[in-house]
Amino acid sequence: MYFESLAAVWHMDGHGFYVWLAYALTALPLVLMVWLPVKRIRQHWRWLQAEQRRSAAATQPTAMGSDV
């Protein structure tokens, strides 16, 4: 640990604003870069599951109908 106190970490001899701004502006797109495709994958997956349930529901009544 180079810094002595939390305030020193924040201040960084006057460069704190720039350093923290740079890290913040990097963290945001990095999180988005991972989160957005994960969200897309989840959406597609749910769509596929719903599609399968729909097709199952469409075939079931006819199967029952043939039984009766």
Add this chain to the structure above:
Amino acid sequence: MLLQATQVAIERGDRRLLSDVDLSVSGGEIWQLVGANGVGKTSLLRGLAGVARLGVTGEIRHAGAFLYLGHASALKSSLSPVDNLRWHPASDVTASVSQICEALAAVNLAGYEYRPVGSLSAGQQRRVALARLLLSDAPLWLLDEPFTALDVAGCEWLEACVHRHVNAGGATVFTSHQPSRFGPLQQDLDLGRYAV
């Protein structure tokens, strides 16, 4: 056998237009590709000619030279008909000026040999493009909508021209929105059957 296409499928992007198209064209035959708008007549013809290669699967074999005339006339509007017809890279046509003038006279364009193509009417431009049929010795013609923009006399001339070509052992594959141009002489390839 001038053209042999087996199990040809046409895709556009992720969408499949046609699949399992089989077509074999021999000398003396006239084939019309028929089907509703957007079924893929032009796409198939372009695929058969080899203009488009991406998304065309299956086997397409040509036994000899062919002449493809597309929907667009492939004419430079600033050049005269003679200059336009003098060099046709796709079929190695290097006709002499007298041959070109003869062909232009046959399509009823005598007197227009040295005017810029851009100043001619749509029908006249079409006839300049069709004059390529007379200058080529390719046995197979692939024509995309050749009758568009032609008047009655022009249509009759083209029909006679195709008849002559076929009687001499050539073959023609064409698209048209009008059914049965050549009556009993022609065979139809209904693309609706292959549509996906």
Add this chain to the structure above:
Amino acid sequence: MWAFIHKLGSPPWFFGFSGTLVRWLLPVTVTLLLVGAVWGLLVAPPDFRQGNSYRIIYIHVPAAVVALAGYYVMAFAGAVSLIWRIKMADVTMRAAAPVGAVLTAIALVTGAIWGKPTWGAWWVWDARITSMLILLFLYLGVVALFEAYENKTAAARACAVLSLVGMVNIPIIYKSVDWWYSLHQPASIKFTGESAIDSSMLYPLLLMILAFYCLFALTLLLNMRAELLWTHRDSGWLKQLVGDT
């Protein structure tokens, strides 16, 4: 090796393989990023000339390095797609372009922020920043070209041609920008000088570069999986996979 590449080209196999890989890569990437950031921000000593502002290089340099490498990954996928016509290569190329563009943008923004305390201006036409700007244009060109084509198979081929030409051009661009800069501005403080960097500063930098490579791989795989799920929504293997869960 060849069998492995061949297997990568098959979507069902790739989907399973990438799923396992992602599950490993995600915690590894997050750990590397956090450790590297803490080390670079808090543990490493300040630079004797630039003070603490140099700590920005722990994100700027990795982003710049991986953004450049990402272009080569994209162009390589483009070459594979053109030569062997493997669909997965198209998917890779398409997924790599936006990731690379974002990394380039990060390198540009952090570079600009670093410039303010160092040169007193938000934007200075420094050699590295200028090259990054041009790289960003190259990436945006590929992304925009892909979006402009309606036929996505054709779009992938056009982008492959463009990215290959870009790949040939990139070394020339970087070299010419370097010469241009050194001709016009005698060396002032450079971002990363040729001077030997102390190991106490170097190790966190190497760690962060590794972390960004992992991040690139992770986001690439995630984007590819999302793309595959959609384009193969009618395939049997995917339906079975969904049905099993």
Add this chain to the structure above:
Amino acid sequence: MPSDQPLLSLRVVFLRQFLRHGRSIMTSPADVANPLLFFFMVITLFPLGLGPDPTRLAALSHGILWVVALLASLMVSAKLFASDFEDGSLEQLALAPYPLAVTALAEISAHWLATGFLLALLSPLFGVMLGLPDEGLLTLSVSLLLGTVCLTLIGALGSALTVSIRRGGLLLSLLIIPLNVPVLIFGTTAVREAVLGGNPESWLALLGGLALGSLVVAPLAIGAALRVSLDS
């Protein structure tokens, strides 16, 4: 592909395509004059915008001249393959038993003669108008002669990639401008060195190398790009 026909030699094919395209350019002199007129007009804007001070204009002239030349080439390259694509000539070229790279290069050569070459020849005139010192005039002309070869080839690649896209104009500049950066740097540096009494030869040699390199690489890429445009 027609296989039983005798193939013409590629040189003959190149020459015919070159003459055909050249003749069609010559029939519309406005197309040739437009980039020159554009160059002339934009050059006029700089003294109006920066003030008439000759020393300041002279100091900026090499950069201005080169940037405007780049913009002029950008403007004309958008149209390079547009008419071929629309009127169906490109389909026929693609069906021809000759590589598209050769026929496309023939058209590009004719295009370059009518635009880049003329611009390079006339550039000393514009240089004088902006107060470029006399030592730089010859270098300006030579650098543009070599540089426009690259600019035209890269522009042709952009045109080939975007010709099938509606509203491809802005996209074209996005594709082309980053690729043109080295050409601009080498060209302006050569002229600057000539004015400052350095050695412009090495920079001109670099430009020549770029021109040769793009003559080898670009036609292949352009051929592939034109095929993609036909396929889409």
